[in-house]
Amino acid sequence: GQNIDQPTEMTATEGAIVQINCTYQTSGFNGLFWYQQHAGEAPTFLSYNVLDGLEEKGRFSSFLSRSKGYSYLLLKELQMKDSASYLCAVREDSGYSTLTFGKGTMLLVSP
Amino acid sequence: DTAVSQTPKYLVTQMGNDKSIKCEQNLGHDTMYWYKQDSKKFLKIMFSYNNKELIINETVPNRFSPKSPDKAHLNLHINSLELGDSAVYFCASSPRYSGNYNEQFFGPGTRLTVL
Numbered sequence: 001g002q003n004i005d006q007p008t009e010m011t012a013t014e015g016a017i018v019q020i021n022c023t024y025q026t027s028g029f030n031g032l033f034w035y036q037q038h039a040g041e042a043p044t045f046l047s048y049n050v051l052d053g054l055e056e057k058g059r060f061s062s063f064l065s066r067s068k069g070y071s072y073l074l075l076k077e078l079q080m081k082d083s084a085s086y087l088c089a090v091r092e093d094s095g096y097s098t099l100t101f102g103k104g105t106m107l108l109v110s111p
Numbered sequence: 112d113t114a115v116s117q118t119p120k121y122l123v124t125q126m127g128n129d130k131s132i133k134c135e136q137n138l139g140h141d142t143m144y145w146y147k148q149d150s151k152k153f154l155k156i157m158f159s160y161n162n163k164e165l166i167i168n169e170t171v172p173n174r175f176s177p178k179s180p181d182k183a184h185l186n187l188h189i190n191s192l193e194l195g196d197s198a199v200y201f202c203a204s205s206p207r208y209s210g211n212y213n214e215q216f217f218g219p220g221t222r223l224t225v226l
Contacts, residue, residue, distance in 0.1 A: 098144070098156050
């Protein structure tokens with residue numbers, strides 16, 4: 001089984017930087033995903049990490065430490081449209097592609 | 112141009128009824144999934160199909176029966192609906208059954224309300 005923890009809510013102001021943490025405990029590991037979900041919409045893919053280190057993609061970056069069971073999503077130059085839920089998801093090293101999601105972090109960006 | 116589509120978008124029904132939700136993907140993916148997202152926004156896998164074959168069934172009540180007529184379609188039939196079935200159901204697809212990089216593409220969701 002898997003246990004994935006992330007903060008329930010975070011707030012930040014426009015133009016700031018925010019870091020959303022995710023810790024996981026799994027029997028195996030074959031990749032960690034971050035998804036963004038706006039209210040009433042489908043989750044959309046943001047990033048994927050399978051090796052330790054930082055993956056940068058525009059204003060968003062994701063970091064992984066497999067030894068610590070830890071990842072974070074870093075959002076820079078926050079915009080109002082970044083207000084959404086951010087879901088951390090882990091794929092176990094079981095040969096399946098099924099993802100186990102954390103409960104999501106609701107980020108509210110204020111002016 | 113829709114990648115993963117679901118119908119209906121909203122479904123309101125009475126307890127005890129039987130209903131179906133349809134999902135289609137035009138991405139040529141081999142693997143499709145059904146997820147349930149409850150009122151607390153927790154997204155949980157229900158089923159996974161690869162090339163029309165059931166791969167994952169995450170202890171979902173047998174009132175839920177997925178059917179995959181071909182690899183582009185994965186429908187979800189629910190018998191004897193209960194209040195606790197009220198949720199948003201998301202269909203998703205991904206390129207391969209297993210592999211290092213396997214982004215899942217989600218449909219728009221079906222909001223099911225059982226009265």
